[in-house]
Amino acid sequence: AQSVTQLGSHVSVSEGALVLLRCNYSSSVPPYLFWYVQYPNQGLQLLLKYTSAATLVKGINGFEAEFKKSETSFHLTKPSAHMSDAAEYFCAGNTGNQFYFGTGTSLTVIP
Amino acid sequence: GAGVSQSPRYKVTKRGQDVALRCDPISGHVSLYWYRQALGQGPEFLTYFNYEAQQDKSGLPNDRFSAERPEGSISTLTIQRTEQRDSAMYRCASSLGVPGGKESYEQYFGPGTRLTVT
Numbered sequence: 001a002q003s004v005t006q007l008g009s010h011v012s013v014s015e016g017a018l019v020l021l022r023c024n025y026s027s028s029v030p031p032y033l034f035w036y037v038q039y040p041n042q043g044l045q046l047l048l049k050y051t052s053a054a055t056l057v058k059g060i061n062g063f064e065a066e067f068k069k070s071e072t073s074f075h076l077t078k079p080s081a082h083m084s085d086a087a088e089y090f091c092a093g094n095t096g097n098q099f100y101f102g103t104g105t106s107l108t109v110i111p
Numbered sequence: 112g113a114g115v116s117q118s119p120r121y122k123v124t125k126r127g128q129d130v131a132l133r134c135d136p137i138s139g140h141v142s143l144y145w146y147r148q149a150l151g152q153g154p155e156f157l158t159y160f161n162y163e164a165q166q167d168k169s170g171l172p173n174d175r176f177s178a179e180r181p182e183g184s185i186s187t188l189t190i191q192r193t194e195q196r197d198s199a200m201y202r203c204a205s206s207l208g209v210p211g212g213k214e215s216y217e218q219y220f221g222p223g224t225r226l227t228v229t
Contacts (some may be wrong), residue, residue, distance in 0.1 A: 034217060036220075042222060043114075043202065043221050043223060044154070045220070046217045090153050097159070097166065099144065099159075104153050
């Protein structure tokens with residue numbers, strides 16, 4: 001079965017430091033891939049999506065992700081963390097009519 | 112425009128009672144999805160609709176769970192004879208297009224319904 005795996009359920013970074021959240025997919029056919037962010041008591045909000053048009057995808061709030069087929073990865077990065085980035089982040093995949101989510105990574109930003 | 116809405120936002124029910132959770136998708140969105148999210152976990156797929164047709168219900172845990180979308184817009188997820196293990200956040204999402212094609216349409220999520228079964 002297709003799946004995505006997020007490495008690290010909790011990540012802490014200092015304000016201004018690089019953010020790196022890891023996601024690997026398991027699929028013989030590269031899926032469409034997404035990153036969502038969830039703030040407390042809110043729904044999931046799409047950050048960015050990969051649909052094979054470009055391997056480097058830029059999203060909202062300064063986030064970007066790079067699709068690497070050789071590594072089956074789709075890691076999320078942001079050059080400089082802001083306090084407002086503290087949230088739960090989910091990697092998700094879509095293959096055919098199947099949608100699947102990772103278990104999430106909680107990002108803490110230390111002032 | 113309005114996003115996906117869900118009601119109620121919070122539901123506390125006693126074990127054995129039936130509950131109905133409502134989802135109002137974004138107007139014009141073809142596909143509608145239901146997920147269950149346990150604390151500390153990602154959303155777990157339950158079922159989805161294209162228009163009024165339930166295309167996949169493979170994620171429904173058992174026959175106590177059912178969903179409908181009779182007019183291709185609002186959807187209801189019903190849980191009969193609730194059990195404590197049903198306690199979770201239930202999320203609804205909608206998307207503009209039909210999955211499985213050349214393009215993947217992002218899903219827009221509602222705020223969820225927090226169900227607590229006592």
